[in-house]
Amino acid sequence: MKGGTLPFLGGDQAAEVASDAPAGDDPVMAKVGDVEIRRSEVVKFAESIPNIPQEQIDLILPELVGQVVDLKLITKEATTSGLGNDPEVQKRVRDVKERILVEIFLNRALEKEVTDEAVEKAYQDYLIANPPVREVSARHILVEKEETGKDLIKQLDEGADFATLAKEHSTGPSGPGGGDLGFFQAEQMVKPFSDAAFGMKVGEHTIAPVQTRFGWHVIKVDAERDSEQPTKEQLDGQLRSELSRSAYESIVENLKNGVEIEIIGAEAEEAAPAENEEKPEGEKKPASE
Template sequence: MKSLPTFVATAILSLSLAVPAQVIAQDRIAVATIDGESIWLDEIMAVAETLPPEYQQQGIAGIYDQLVDDVANSRLAAIAARSSGLDKEEDVASAMRTAADRVLAEAYITREVGKEITEEAIQAAYDTYVADTGSRETVTASHILVETEEEAKAIIDQLKDGADFAELAREKSTGPSGPGGGSLGSFGRGQMVPAFEAAAFGMPVGSFSDNPVQTQFGWHVIQVSDKGIQEAPALDQMRDQIAANLSRQSFARIVETLRVGSTVEIRPLADVMAEARQAAENAQ
């Protein structure tokens, strides 16, 4: 088996089913000892979170021993490294500081984000989504697609004279919906190209285009036969998506707040690479 160097949901969920989360968080549970020093459950869980996807299928029972062995081996190697003074070498010490900073930063951000992702916040975001019916509007429409504006205007004149839209679509439309009378069925926001969407959603039910609509496909004459509001999914169906959206928003706010009062200056990559090449040449 490969050394265990990202197992995520399966391992954590499996342990969570057997061990209450509050116990894992508050009371350290020993899984092994090295010369009387404990290896803790949270240590092997930290390794579990870095496992590659192929281990996800095994479940915690299939990799528990290897996880503990990996932590034990790392602990023993670190002890040996400190005994040899390796941790005092500047490049190693710098890497250790960088790793420690990253762990601390990730822990801080995770904790701060977690404070904001409450059940109340999720419910409020869901309520906002439900109230925003505009994002769930649908239109049932048909269209006739032709190559020129003149053709489209001539079709509009025929419709004004009482011609049947579906018949004209079957006769004149160059689009794939033509044989079906131009029917596009029902669609929501973001499913059509912008110019077509704006025209269709802006038309009253039962109307057809006053003026042709141009898109990259040609010229359209649109007929709207119905409008509606798509039912909002249940909260449980959206919970993970809402939590993820709130997490991204929270992360952005936290990072923005951290940067207030600090100046971050990024050197151009070209300058950095030039300096690196010069350093490499000087080292030869």
């Protein structure tokens, strides 16, 4: 059988592809002398080619058989010619072997450390370190003058509806929605606003207008709750990544023990001293403003 050209071939894809599938489920698609080329071998070759969608592999297998045949012929000729003893070939084989050794060593070492039990413990530690945070749902009416705010509070004390007043008087974008800001945490708002909102009980409104750089606020708390903590499933990838990183660092540090290591020609740079000066945080804008 005559092989075709190799339009997809490049780099490491020229390596011979081995077959792991059982012979009974893996029909022979070609022969090169006494060497059989099975379907699984052609599939693996196809999977090594970039930008070929998985669902299209079956469609292009007949075309790729010829390319795998060509590879077999080239490999046989290169081996017969003694190219395996070429220094460049041997160096590249050593490089590939080193990468494979590192990959398999680390995979097996990390599998022992990043277990389901370790992930569960890391998750529980996360929950302890990140407890639920109080959140409140509030409405507000933003006005330009303190006197306007005082008048609105007087109307609320007399039984006026907060949402209606917000729609009629608030200058903020939440006004048309009755001043509703939804749930938020304390650090999401400027401090005077947060202090007032988190200092009230559900159903209460401020007894005096609260001033921020945006103007004067009349605030009412509608509800409160604790923030929802993420599930283990939501954090699984993050936790496994952190465990893997920690295990890798531990493995490398243990390997360095007792080994004299010298980096030739590299001058260590002195680390710049940490800046501990605390910088004032800028005010944050209310969530919907």
